[in-house]
Amino acid sequence: MANKMKNCPECGKIFIDTGAGMCSDCLRKEEQNEIVVCSYLRDNPGSTIKQIYEDTGIKERTIMRMLRAGRFIGKGDISYPCERCGTMIKEGRYCHKCSQELQADVKRMSDAINQKKQAVKKDKGVLKSRGMYLK
Ligand SMILES: [Zn+2]
Ligand SMILES: [Zn+2]
Incomplete structure (x- = not known):
């Protein structure tokens, strides 16, 4: 299967998508962000995405993407708004x-x-x- 050339959704650089969905630079950054958010959640269970953003500087969009990918399951409590009405929830969409x-x-x-x-x-x-x- 041929790899696809794509624009990285994070930095706009052209890269070869091997399934990660972003360039290797941003992927590395994302992995670091994930570690930061996970340890933040350990120290501050029940945080909202907004609080995480304010304290760590990691974009809400990035946190949401990690959440949807199920990265934080079992790693701590996180609240985020329901995609439909904005009520704070802890699992699902x-x-x-x-x-x-x-x-x-x-x-x-x-x-x-x-x-x-x-x-x-x-x-x-x-x-x-x-x-x-x-x-
Ligand atoms: Zn990138
Ligand atoms: Zn709702």
């Missing part, structure tokens, strides 16, 4: 309320699709019986 609402949305959508399918089936059935009638 959404708070309890939003994930319930999102699940309900998904169910409603799949119900609607199922209903449509049923309606199509019914239409076809009607056509068929009509056809038989005409014969």
Whole structure:
């Protein structure tokens, strides 16, 4: 498989993406940041991303990316806002309320699709019986 040339999302430099998603310089920086955030969390469990940023200078965006990658699981407590409503949460992407609402949305959508399918089936059935009638 050929490696892809890409612009590093952090510094904009062109690099060969081997799956890390950023250039080796930024990757090294990211690894250092991760160690800093992990030790910060050990000393300050339950911190918010904002607090970490204020005390360590590591960008919120970077911390969020680490969080989504599951880097801090089991390494300490961290709070961050729900992607939907901004409530502070400690795991997943959404708070309890939003994930319930999102699940309900998904169910409603799949119900609607199922209903449509049923309606199509019914239409076809009607056509068929009509056809038989005409014969
Ligand atoms: Zn870079
Ligand atoms: Zn929420």
